[in-house]
Amino acid sequence: MFLGANISAMKQDRSFLSGKERRFSPDEFIVSKTDAKGIITYANDVFLRIAGYTLDEVMGKPHNLIRHPGMPRCVFKFLWQRISAGHEIFAYVVNRAKDGDHYWVLAHVTPSYDKAGNIIGYHSNRRLPKPEVVQMIEPIYKQLRQIEDSAPNPREGTEQSMKALVDWVEQNGGNYDAIILSL
Ligand SMILES: Cc1cc2nc3c(=O)[nH]c(=O)nc-3n(C[C@H](O)[C@H](O)[C@H](O)COP(=O)(O)O)c2cc1C
Numbered sequence: 001m002f003l004g005a006n007i008s009a010m011k012q013d014r015s016f017l018s019g020k021e022r023r024f025s026p027d028e029f030i031v032s033k034t035d036a037k038g039i040i041t042y043a044n045d046v047f048l049r050i051a052g053y054t055l056d057e058v059m060g061k062p063h064n065l066i067r068h069p070g071m072p073r074c075v076f077k078f079l080w081q082r083i084s085a086g087h088e089i090f091a092y093v094v095n096r097a098k099d100g101d102h103y104w105v106l107a108h109v110t111p112s113y114d115k116a117g118n119i120i121g122y123h124s125n126r127r128l129p130k131p132e133v134v135q136m137i138e139p140i141y142k143q144l145r146q147i148e149d150s151a152p153n154p155r156e157g158t159e160q161s162m163k164a165l166v167d168w169v170e171q172n173g174g175n176y177d178a179i180i181l182s183l
Pocket residue numbers: 032033034038062063064065066067068071076093095107109110122123124
């Protein structure tokens with residue numbers, strides 16, 4: 001009983017990772033919407049099932065609720081730069097489910113506009129990525145994360161990892177979108 005309570009408390013800790021990967025069907029889409037600040041305003045049933053949360057638990061929460069600690073900060077910085085400037089982006093992302101399991105997605109994130117052309121929020125559709133692409137992305141993200149973790153502070157770490165990400169894009173033809181969509 002006591003041990004059970006401890007395990008349950010451990011799983012609530014957002015740094016806890018079980019090491020277990022979750023998969024969803026290639027026919028399914030994980031969908032969420034946020035306001036302009038990244039606060040969740042909608043999540044579909046597939047999102048809730050895979051992330052292991054109820055609708056009440058995610059609504060009104062920042063989208064970093066499902067952030068996996070292994071994700072490089074520079075990827076999110078790049079994502080926000082793109083979407084807040086009105087562009088769409090595709091990105092490989094590993095997320096953390098409520099119980100510490102993880103799941104990889106290929107995310108497409110787009111801004112939503114009001115009639116006057118102002119960004120009022122964002123919309124993300126995610127598909128199951130090919131396992132061989134995840135195998136290719138994982139070591140790149142690990143390297144970016146190592147750069148971030150070995151820097152004297154988070155700001156410098158993100159700056160350095162962003163440079164490494166830009167270098168990787170340059171080495172692979174210079175067009176991030178073309179690289180991601182070719183994988
Ligand atoms: C529509 C939308 C969907 C997002 N989806 C995810 C997601 O699935 N996983 C994730 O970790 N961050 C997602 N983000 C990015 C988060 O807002 C946040 O930048 C990220 O989790 C990093 O959090 P941190 O800056 O607090 O470390 C999404 C943002 C938007 C606007």
